[in-house]
Amino acid sequence: MEFFKKAVTYLSSLRLTIITLIGIAAGSGIGTVIPQHLTAEAYAEIYSGTMEQLIHRLQLNDLYHSWWFLIIAAVFTLNLVSCMLKRVPSLIRVLRRKRGDLPPGGLPFTASFKTAGTLDGKRETLYRLLKEGFARPAERHEEKGAIFSAEKGRISRWGFLVTHLGILLIIVGAFAGSYGYRGQMELMEGEQSRQVYLGENIPPVQLDFAVRCDKFAVSFYPQSRRPRSYESVLTILEDGRETGPFRITVNKPLSHRGVTIYQSSYGSIPDMEQIYLKLPSPGSAAPDTQVKTALDSSYTAEDGSYSVTVTRFIPDFAMDEQGHVFSRSRDLRNPAVQAVFTSGDTAWTQWLFARYPDFHSGTDSPVPAQFLGVAGSSFTGLQITRSPGLSLVWAGCLMLVAGAFLILFMSHQQVWVRVTPAGRQLDITVAGSSSRAAAFKPVFERLTKKLKTL
Amino acid sequence: MNSSSLLGIATFSYLALGLAHLYQFFFKRRKASPMLFNGAVGAVVLNLAGWIVRWHEASQTGYGYVPLSNLYEALISLSWCTVVVYIILEKKYKTGFLGIFIFPLVSLAMAYASFSPRVETAIQPLIPALQSNWLTYHVLTCFLGYAAFTASFGASIMYLVKTGKKTKPGEKQALPLPDADILDEVLYKANAAGFLLLGIGIITGSVWASRAWGSYWSWDPKETWSLITWIIYAVFLHARYARGMRGRTAAVFSIIGFIAVLFTFLGVNYLLSGLHSYA
Numbered sequence: 001m002e003f004f005k006k007a008v009t010y011l012s013s014l015r016l017t018i019i020t021l022i023g024i025a026a027g028s029g030i031g032t033v034i035p036q037h038l039t040a041e042a043y044a045e046i047y048s049g050t051m052e053q054l055i056h057r058l059q060l061n062d063l064y065h066s067w068w069f070l071i072i073a074a075v076f077t078l079n080l081v082s083c084m085l086k087r088v089p090s091l092i093r094v095l096r097r098k099r100g101d102l103p104p105g106g107l108p109f110t111a112s113f114k115t116a117g118t119l120d121g122k123r124e125t126l127y128r129l130l131k132e133g134f135a136r137p138a139e140r141h142e143e144k145g146a147i148f149s150a151e152k153g154r155i156s157r158w159g160f161l162v163t164h165l166g167i168l169l170i171i172v173g174a175f176a177g178s179y180g181y182r183g184q185m186e187l188m189e190g191e192q193s194r195q196v197y198l199g200e201n202i203p204p205v206q207l208d209f210a211v212r213c214d215k216f217a218v219s220f221y222p223q224s225r226r227p228r229s230y231e232s233v234l235t236i237l238e239d240g241r242e243t244g245p246f247r248i249t250v251n252k253p254l255s256h257r258g259v260t261i262y263q264s265s266y267g268s269i270p271d272m273e274q275i276y277l278k279l280p281s282p283g284s285a286a287p288d289t290q291v292k293t294a295l296d297s298s299y300t301a302e303d304g305s306y307s308v309t310v311t312r313f314i315p316d317f318a319m320d321e322q323g324h325v326f327s328r329s330r331d332l333r334n335p336a337v338q339a340v341f342t343s344g345d346t347a348w349t350q351w352l353f354a355r356y357p358d359f360h361s362g363t364d365s366p367v368p369a370q371f372l373g374v375a376g377s378s379f380t381g382l383q384i385t386r387s388p389g390l391s392l393v394w395a396g397c398l399m400l401v402a403g404a405f406l407i408l409f410m411s412h413q414q415v416w417v418r419v420t421p422a423g424r425q426l427d428i429t430v431a432g433s434s435s436r437a438a439a440f441k442p443v444f445e446r447l448t449k450k451l452k453t454l
Numbered sequence: 455m456n457s458s459s460l461l462g463i464a465t466f467s468y469l470a471l472g473l474a475h476l477y478q479f480f481f482k483r484r485k486a487s488p489m490l491f492n493g494a495v496g497a498v499v500l501n502l503a504g505w506i507v508r509w510h511e512a513s514q515t516g517y518g519y520v521p522l523s524n525l526y527e528a529l530i531s532l533s534w535c536t537v538v539v540y541i542i543l544e545k546k547y548k549t550g551f552l553g554i555f556i557f558p559l560v561s562l563a564m565a566y567a568s569f570s571p572r573v574e575t576a577i578q579p580l581i582p583a584l585q586s587n588w589l590t591y592h593v594l595t596c597f598l599g600y601a602a603f604t605a606s607f608g609a610s611i612m613y614l615v616k617t618g619k620k621t622k623p624g625e626k627q628a629l630p631l632p633d634a635d636i637l638d639e640v641l642y643k644a645n646a647a648g649f650l651l652l653g654i655g656i657i658t659g660s661v662w663a664s665r666a667w668g669s670y671w672s673w674d675p676k677e678t679w680s681l682i683t684w685i686i687y688a689v690f691l692h693a694r695y696a697r698g699m700r701g702r703t704a705a706v707f708s709i710i711g712f713i714a715v716l717f718t719f720l721g722v723n724y725l726l727s728g729l730h731s732y733a
Contacts, residue, residue, distance in 0.1 A: 014696045018689055025685040032675040032726055064673050174671070182668060221517065221579040229582050250582035251666050262668045385668040393670065397657040404653060408646040408691075438639070 012082035020076035109432035145420035156410035163403025169396030176389025187213035265381030274375035312338035411436035460504035467497035472557030485550025529567035536601035555608030588662030596655030602648030607712035610705035
């Protein structure tokens with residue numbers, strides 16, 4: 001039981017708050033230094049020995065979802081909740097206290113002095129003085145005199161609860177968000193789909209509705225290859241009904257039934273039936289000919305002196321260290337074709353690059369060919385997300401900011417002035433209490449000074 | 455007048471203000487004269503005017519954006535944010551000394567922006583993702599936060615110098631610094647304001663990321679480091695409120711926080727890669 005009590009006390013301690021905060025900060029920092037989400041082979045290339053083992057043991061390849069990072073986050077959340085629970089009773093006590101009631105225990109600020117005059121003669125001035133710096137001055141009669149009281153900033157007492165509840169909402173919202181998804185859909189004009197691609201080896205999500213792209217357009221800055229904007233016109237198809245059209249652009253997504261559709265990219269799908277090559281015409285004097293060919297079909301020169309077959313197409317050509325060819329992406333960033341030439345009894349293979357027409361890999365070719373490019377049709381790249389808990393996150397953010405403002409830039413200040421007639425004079429006692437002593441001290445001193453010259 | 459000449463004059467005004475502050479402090483051994491404060495207001499007006507003219511120039515090229523999108527514009531706007539925060543703090547607390555740190559720093563930032571070959575000064579068209587009002591809110595709140603942390607850094611250094619060496623009775627105090635209590639209050643207030651502003655900056659950044667990329671948080675290095683910085687100041691505020699942390703500990707803490715701010719603003723871009731690289 002003793003142990004249990006100690007554990008509960010520790011769970012709501014500031015020490016634990018600071019330890020977990022530093023843990024989260026340090027862990028996050030490590031995650032920015034060690035590259036995330038690489039393959040095991042890639043890590044083996046960068047790290048070796050103990051460090052490489054550590055990466056696997058501590059899941060440093062996906063640090064922000066690793067067991068230890070989540071444990072720290074869970075302990076932080078427990079600490080947060082227990083701190084709030086611990087503070088609620090005293091908060092209720094403070095907020096329930098009627099205006100003018102003295103707080104239990106001693107008052108941190110007091111001052112006593114005498115001044116000439118009568119209570120009735122001074123009442124009006126007293127009210128005016130209190131009204132200058134505080135709200136709602138009130139008066140309560142005593143046996144011999146009266147107690148005047150005033151206060152301001154009571155709302156700032158809520159700051160603690162509001163801001164910490166905000167953080168809790170953000171955590172809950174983020175946790176709920178892990179049950180959502182974020183994927184892609186690529187649509188050509190006129191095409192429709194309900195399937196969201198999440199990544200390799202992950203089953204795609206089937207939406208309850210289909211999305212159709214009616215139109216896609218890119219506009220460019222004048223005299224520039226930079227896109228100014230790109231946008232799609234979409235229609236939602238659901239239970240045989242069409243809704244829309246909706247125009248979406250970057251920064252202006254469309255939300256439908258908890259699913260949000262973003263304009264995220266665009267590209268073009270190469271048409272493997274329309275590959276263009278530039279080949280030398282038979283007879284050295286004749287100009288080169290432009291030839292349209294298809295993947296795996298062969299083209300023979302007019303005089304039969306050679307023939308060529310395109311055997312591979314790579315949209316974004318790259319080579320790994322072993323010399324294996326692969327495509328870095330699905331975009332047409334560095335399109336290349338592998339062509340097999342035959343002339344008489346000899347055959348040779350060659351890579352041709354659309355972006356680098358003068359560069360040929362492999363041996364010098366007797367047939368100087370060029371890859372001109374590939375025809376294709378453009379598609380719109382949509383990002384489709386479902387993020388449950390998103391509104392909780394935004395509500396939490398608002399509360400966090402509002403609460404922090406209440407705590408940092410406001411404070412609850414209360415003052416009491418007891419006026420007791422003693423002969424021809426008045427005994428005056430000023431008392432004050434505040435949630436932020438440092439900010440209150442000059443306020444209290446100013447009030448006392450003014451009261452002395454009442 | 456075009457933006458670069460206005461900003462050039464602002465840079466030299468800041469430099470002059472920095473030198474004047476240093477001169478009055480080390481050679482005259484007194485706080486900055488009110489004339490320098492007026493000079494600071496003039497310089498920041500020039501800085502702001504240059505920034506607004508660049509805004510106008512950007513709209514004339516047909517790109518039309520608020521100049522907050524590359525390192526050059528970032529440094530220009532961070533400078534005026536810092537001087538605005540300086541003016542607010544100096545107006546309220548009248549330390550007379552914050553300028554010793556602020557003006558050398560901002561003139562350095564402005565000069566680096568204009569003269570370093572690593573900083574591109576041309577107006578470039580914005581990619582679609584950057585065309586958002588949230589960019590403006592995000593960058594300005596972050597920068598005002600950074601500015602507040604810079605002021606707090608200055609106050610912290612002064613605090614450490616002030617309390618570092620006990621002066622023997624009769625001996626003239628080495629440097630005429632303001633009261634330790636005032637410095638403590640300035641560094642606390644600046645940290646509190648910076649904490650709130652950076653918090654709003656992170657949130658507006660998330661809102662924007664959510665609208666542009668469909669994800670409000672993706673552990674991008676810049677994002678992560680801004681969170682780390684924010685957490686450091688959160689620890690500062692907790693220690694202050696619950697444990698009454700003041701004095702030298704608080705000052706050292708603010709300096710550590712400021713190192714994190716510097717890393718978030720510049721270090722991340724040069725040492726780590728991510729969405730925020732000001733290319």
